[in-house]
Amino acid sequence: MSASATDPTAISSRVYNFSAGPAAMPVSVLKELQEELLCLPGAGASLMELSHRGQVFTDILHGAENSIRSLYGISDDYAVLFLQGGAALQFSMIPANLIRGNDKTAQYIVTGSWGKKAIGEAKKEGNIESIYDAKESNFDHVPSPGDYKVRDDAAYLYYCSNETIQGVQFAQAPSCPTSVPLVCDASSDLLSRPLDINKYGIIYACAQKNAGPAGVTVVIIRRDLLDHAPANLPGYMTYKNHADGDSMWNTPPTFAVWALGKVARWLTDDIGGLAAMQAVNEQKAKLVYEVIDANSNFYKGHAKPDCRSKMNVTFNLPNDELLGRFVKEAASQDLASLKGHRSVGGIRASIYNAMPLEGAEALASFMKDFASKNG
Amino acid sequence: MSASATDPTAISSRVYNFSAGPAAMPVSVLKELQEELLCLPGAGASLMELSHRGQVFTDILHGAENSIRSLYGISDDYAVLFLQGGAALQFSMIPANLIRGNDKTAQYIVTGSWGKKAIGEAKKEGNIESIYDAKESNFDHVPSPGDYKVRDDAAYLYYCSNETIQGVQFAQAPSCPTSVPLVCDASSDLLSRPLDINKYGIIYACAQKNAGPAGVTVVIIRRDLLDHAPANLPGYMTYKNHADGDSMWNTPPTFAVWALGKVARWLTDDIGGLAAMQAVNEQKAKLVYEVIDANSNFYKGHAKPDCRSKMNVTFNLPNDELLGRFVKEAASQDLASLKGHRSVGGIRASIYNAMPLEGAEALASFMKDFASKNG
Structure with missing residues (x-):
């Protein structure tokens, strides 16, 4: 397969997918399967x-x-x-x-x-x-x-x-x-x-x-x-x-x-094994939670800080209007599937193994911008 | 993917696969999935x-x-x-x-x-x-x-x-x-x-x-x-x-x-629906069963003729030595997975929907040759 901008099946058409599961898989694995x-x-x-x-x-x-x-x-x-x-x-x-x-x-x-x-x-x-x-x-x-x-x-x-x-x-x-x-x-x-x-x-x-x-x-x-x-x-x-x-x-x-x-x-x-994977996963989670904590008047984390998941970051926004805009603007920047489960509401960013560090960085950066524009 | 003789993942490397299940799938479906x-x-x-x-x-x-x-x-x-x-x-x-x-x-x-x-x-x-x-x-x-x-x-x-x-x-x-x-x-x-x-x-x-x-x-x-x-x-x-x-x-x-x-x-x-599929399946089964019946001193069908499966053709050969050679020579002609289940023995040719007519023709032709050389 050649990766061209006009081929909707190409790698260049992929977004950062924060789905809670089924969830992102490693691209190299998908390529081998293909x-x-x-x-x-x-x-x-x-x-x-x-x-x-x-x-x-x-x-x-x-x-x-x-x-x-x-x-x-x-x-x-x-x-x-x-x-x-x-x-x-x-x-x-x-x-x-x-x-x-x-x-x-x-x-x-x-x-x-x-x-x-x-x-x-x-x-x-x-x-x-x-x-x-x-x-x-x-x-x-x-x-x-x-x-x-x-x-x-x-x-x-x-x-x-x-x-x-x-x-x-x-x-x-x-x-x-x-x-x-x-x-x-x-x-x-x-x-x-x-x-x-x-x-x-x-x-x-x-x-x-x-x-x-x-x-x-x-x-x-x-x-x-x-x-x-x-x-x-x-x-x-x-x-x-x-x-x-x-x-x-x-x-x-x-x-x-x-x-x-x-x-x-x-x-x-x-990746180099489970300890190496854990290190990356902690780094990704830290990036996102730090934005929540630095903007605690805007983003409200659901989990108590010492019980926070490294896999699923759950938080809410000040109101439903902002929540809707967050999801929509994120999607327009290729940050997909961020809407939380209806029983908790708000946002859920799932950052399992296959979410690359760059995906978490892109989300954290978007969250900072969104808070500063709307906070 | 380009189909080249040296690419082991290419369509040209595929054989006729008579596996009883998991079994052959339509090539066009596999290509779409890919x-x-x-x-x-x-x-x-x-x-x-x-x-x-x-x-x-x-x-x-x-x-x-x-x-x-x-x-x-x-x-x-x-x-x-x-x-x-x-x-x-x-x-x-x-x-x-x-x-x-x-x-x-x-x-x-x-x-x-x-x-x-x-x-x-x-x-x-x-x-x-x-x-x-x-x-x-x-x-x-x-x-x-x-x-x-x-x-x-x-x-x-x-x-x-x-x-x-x-x-x-x-x-x-x-x-x-x-x-x-x-x-x-x-x-x-x-x-x-x-x-x-x-x-x-x-x-x-x-x-x-x-x-x-x-x-x-x-x-x-x-x-x-x-x-x-x-x-x-x-x-x-x-x-x-x-x-x-x-x-x-x-x-x-x-x-x-x-x-x-x-x-x-x-x-x-x-294919054009289930009646069309049935017509092809009956044609495939007929090709193989006809060789069995025309060589009834050599091939022994397991099922009574009026109960024969259109999906799995089961038969045996005169002895284990010939059975082993049948499987081996068939495989060398890209006719794969013909060995029967251990509880019945002999050969089982599974010719489900995705086995093309050409596959059944190739098997029937091989069976004729094998019987005439060894019968």
């Missing part, structure tokens, strides 16, 4: 046309798994699975595998819209206790360890590490007894920073924030947790089936796994 | 990077739905859903929505490996009766209406219209009382021929045979069946959630839906 889309070298067909049981795809799947394993140093005590159904299906699969049909209690910390959905599904499956719920402050913070108490005999402790709608993020995992498996919805910050996976029983992420296109969900699960599922659980919902079948118990979403593997390799080879 | 992959015209980003709630993607999803509705003339009495989890999750969702928690009985006709898996999952959910099982003849046929009896009060009658592993296909839907919803796994023949959708309660297909890439499943469901689900069913498994949410109750697999929409448009605009 080049190989019609015919994967050596395969004689598109990746989409190849049997998932053949060597070409199984190598791709194992390559994606190994990239994730090596980024986090994940041991063989864990299975790394590629599933369908998004976080929504995980909301049910986790309690269905761990507490359906037994008398254990799972505990939940709720710090935003995704945690709220997760606990709603979990209550259908067994005994659930909410041990912290930030709804009374409209989900503007995450708790400190002293704010909640985890039972030593809990089936698991569940939390969402980054709430995309409210823009709050746990800087550290919650405090949790070693007897209790910690379960984390990391849909919007897995792959954005280093983590000690050994702290977790299950940590999972739908791909469409930092890991690739919608349609595949990465589930990292400690193998001892595979044996708790009731026998009559639907086969697709049973983690053990997917672990035993090497994520090919049924046909996996092959294109999405292929793309995810390329994103993981980009993170390793082009 | 051209628009980096930047969807007017969107400033790849389709993969766009919010599913935005106008661009919702138009694409509705376009895909409308193409399927118009190909089959589907009325508003039916919802057309795009789900994740493949046929495997449908095996559970169907009984979970229709018989979990009630005392009704669902009946199953089992004519191959997929029906067998489906009834296995269904038995976890409630009362199930197998009213026909072809396993004793190694699934080489489908029953005639006189071979089974459907109860008037059955919750539903389930069958798989085309068994990909054994290569048997129902020419007509089974006989079923009007009081009983007919449920069909049409994963491997939906979109390959005209059907009267009004005969069905639910008819569904994973995309990776005739409809697009793996990762999306089309479910066509009569709306009155949306109200039977128990209240505590996992949200993702509840058809009503997806119908009420316009297939966006959670994030859909946006790339796969995009590709599926393009395949449906190809079927309409390039």
Whole structure:
């Protein structure tokens, strides 16, 4: 493809896309997918046309798994699975595998819209206790360890590490007894920073924030947790089936796994790993939050400063008229998809891994100008 | 992209791909996906990077739905859903929505490996009766209406219209009382021929045979069946959630839906609809089956002639040595992925919609030569 100004499919037609998910992907990954889309070298067909049981795809799947394993140093005590159904299906699969049909209690910390959905599904499956719920402050913070108490005999402790709608993020995992498996919805910050996976029983992420296109969900699960599922659980919902079948118990979403593997390799080879990615992500977030803080009579951040998300910057403007103009003028400068979720209002700038530093700089610069002209 | 002999990603490097699924896709669709992959015209980003709630993607999803509705003339009495989890999750969702928690009985006709898996999952959910099982003849046929009896009060009658592993296909839907919803796994023949959708309660297909890439499943469901689900069913498994949410109750697999929409448009605009597609598919199947019948001392078809699949042609050779040579020599002539499933053995040539007539001609010609040289 040649990049010409008149070709609407060219790279020159791309904008800075602050969408909350599906979200921006690395351009180099998109280019590789594009080049190989019609015919994967050596395969004689598109990746989409190849049997998932053949060597070409199984190598791709194992390559994606190994990239994730090596980024986090994940041991063989864990299975790394590629599933369908998004976080929504995980909301049910986790309690269905761990507490359906037994008398254990799972505990939940709720710090935003995704945690709220997760606990709603979990209550259908067994005994659930909410041990912290930030709804009374409209989900503007995450708790400190002293704010909640985890039972030593809990089936698991569940939390969402980054709430995309409210823009709050746990800087550290919650405090949790070693007897209790910690379960984390990391849909919007897995792959954005280093983590000690050994702290977790299950940590999972739908791909469409930092890991690739919608349609595949990465589930990292400690193998001892595979044996708790009731026998009559639907086969697709049973983690053990997917672990035993090497994520090919049924046909996996092959294109999405292929793309995810390329994103993981980009993170390793082009970015230099998770610590390097975290440094860039912190720099991007700092640029935007500094403008909010320097113009605090104009921009109102939603999250309490020590709970701010590095992934989703949420803030409001003095009134709806200014909000509308902000979105419109930003779009005219190729800063797209900045409108916040209706439940919080205002602006949400999602600055996941694939948003380049230049995008955050352009947004910060626009915000400064807009405040000085309208403040 | 320029098609040069030295470019391994060029169209000239493509082979005839007889994979059973994921399977061949129309080249014109792959080319469109490729051209628009980096930047969807007017969107400033790849389709993969766009919010599913935005106008661009919702138009694409509705376009895909409308193409399927118009190909089959589907009325508003039916919802057309795009789900994740493949046929495997449908095996559970169907009984979970229709018989979990009630005392009704669902009946199953089992004519191959997929029906067998489906009834296995269904038995976890409630009362199930197998009213026909072809396993004793190694699934080489489908029953005639006189071979089974459907109860008037059955919750539903389930069958798989085309068994990909054994290569048997129902020419007509089974006989079923009007009081009983007919449920069909049409994963491997939906979109390959005209059907009267009004005969069905639910008819569904994973995309990776005739409809697009793996990762999306089309479910066509009569709306009155949306109200039977128990209240505590996992949200993702509840058809009503997806119908009420316009297939966006959670994030859909946006790339796969995009590709599926393009395949449906190809079927309409390039092929001329389902009757035209059926005519081509019958012509392709006839070419291959005629070689089998003309060389019946050499090639042994698996399916009884009146139950032969138009999608998957299954046959064996006189011995394993010849079978191995057949696969190898075919591959050397760019006829790929012909090895049959281990449970049936022999050869399986999958000739779904996107396999061009020329591919079936090339296979038939190779088979003639091979038989005359080795017979």
